[in-house]
Amino acid sequence: MSHEEIIKTTQHWLEQAVIGLNLCPFAKAVFVKNQIRFVVSDAKHLDGFLDDLDRELVFLAQAPADEVDTTLLIHPTLFPDFEIFNDVQALADDIVAEHELEGILQVASFHPDFQFADTEPNDIGNYTNRAPFPILHLLREDSIAKAVEAFPNPDVIFERNIETLQKLGIAGWMALGLQASQK
Template sequence: MTAPDDTLVMENTRRWIEKAVIGLNLCPFARSVYVKNQVRIVVSHARHLDAFLDDLDRELDLLANTPAEEVDTTLLVHPTLFPDFFVFNDFLNVVDDVVAEHELEGVIQVASFHPAFQFEDAAADDIGNFTNRSPYPTLHLLREDSVERAVASEGGDADQIVARNLRTLQTLGAPGWEALLARD
């Protein structure tokens, strides 16, 4: 698979953040860190898993050693390494091990996004899957304290955020999602 140009990857990722994640308020704290330029987006060019893990190591170290005021969260995007969602999903076990190796459990958590994301026991076309659908396979490295503040600002109940997101996506529907992310 030929990798798309980095400019296109960044453009599509930013469109997704601006129109879906922030525009639909799927993540309650995304807007504040995004407008303050505290979101780091890194496009990986790794040709194999070991090199991608090296990229992950670097980003975990950077996030752990950089004040949140400079970089609050990182999106590690790879446009071609994980075309199959289930392979990507299995790889997340390795990602959890890497976070533990860096002694960052409880400090940094990783959320996953993929163009074909599918929750366990959900049909592939279930609109609920779209909460975690992104233009490219993406690891989102989040500071746990930022997540806790975001959840608290939404009333302290993460389940309410999930339920609200599902209602939003059900109202939007798959055609609405596609139209939302279409190039202007």
């Protein structure tokens, strides 16, 4: 799959699931302003991927927020196992600290087999963080703070997302042209 196809697939997921289902009420503004940086990693091993993460953290920290507000670092093949990718998320948090970017940037993750603790693999609630590929989402803390200020009650987002996905179901998810987990 080419980088262009990977980005197009990721954008489709973003439009249909994240924005279309309003799973993240903050995503639409940066998407329509073209402030999301999509980066596909070709790293052959974890060290190479972490090097890509280093570069993207530095880039995002230095880029003007009105030009690039957030980055999606995508690797389509390196992390098929969610548990391993979950460990990569922990490493990413450590790298943010190493770059002294705590309080400036943070990292969220998405994965085709994302699973919250204490849930079953096919629990529809896991789909709030399911994406077509493993993705590290690099976010500006200032942008999160501004978005939360503008949203009347951000604590209800997760509960509302679960309700939305329960109504939609896996068949509805797939009808949006999104992949269901292979588990």
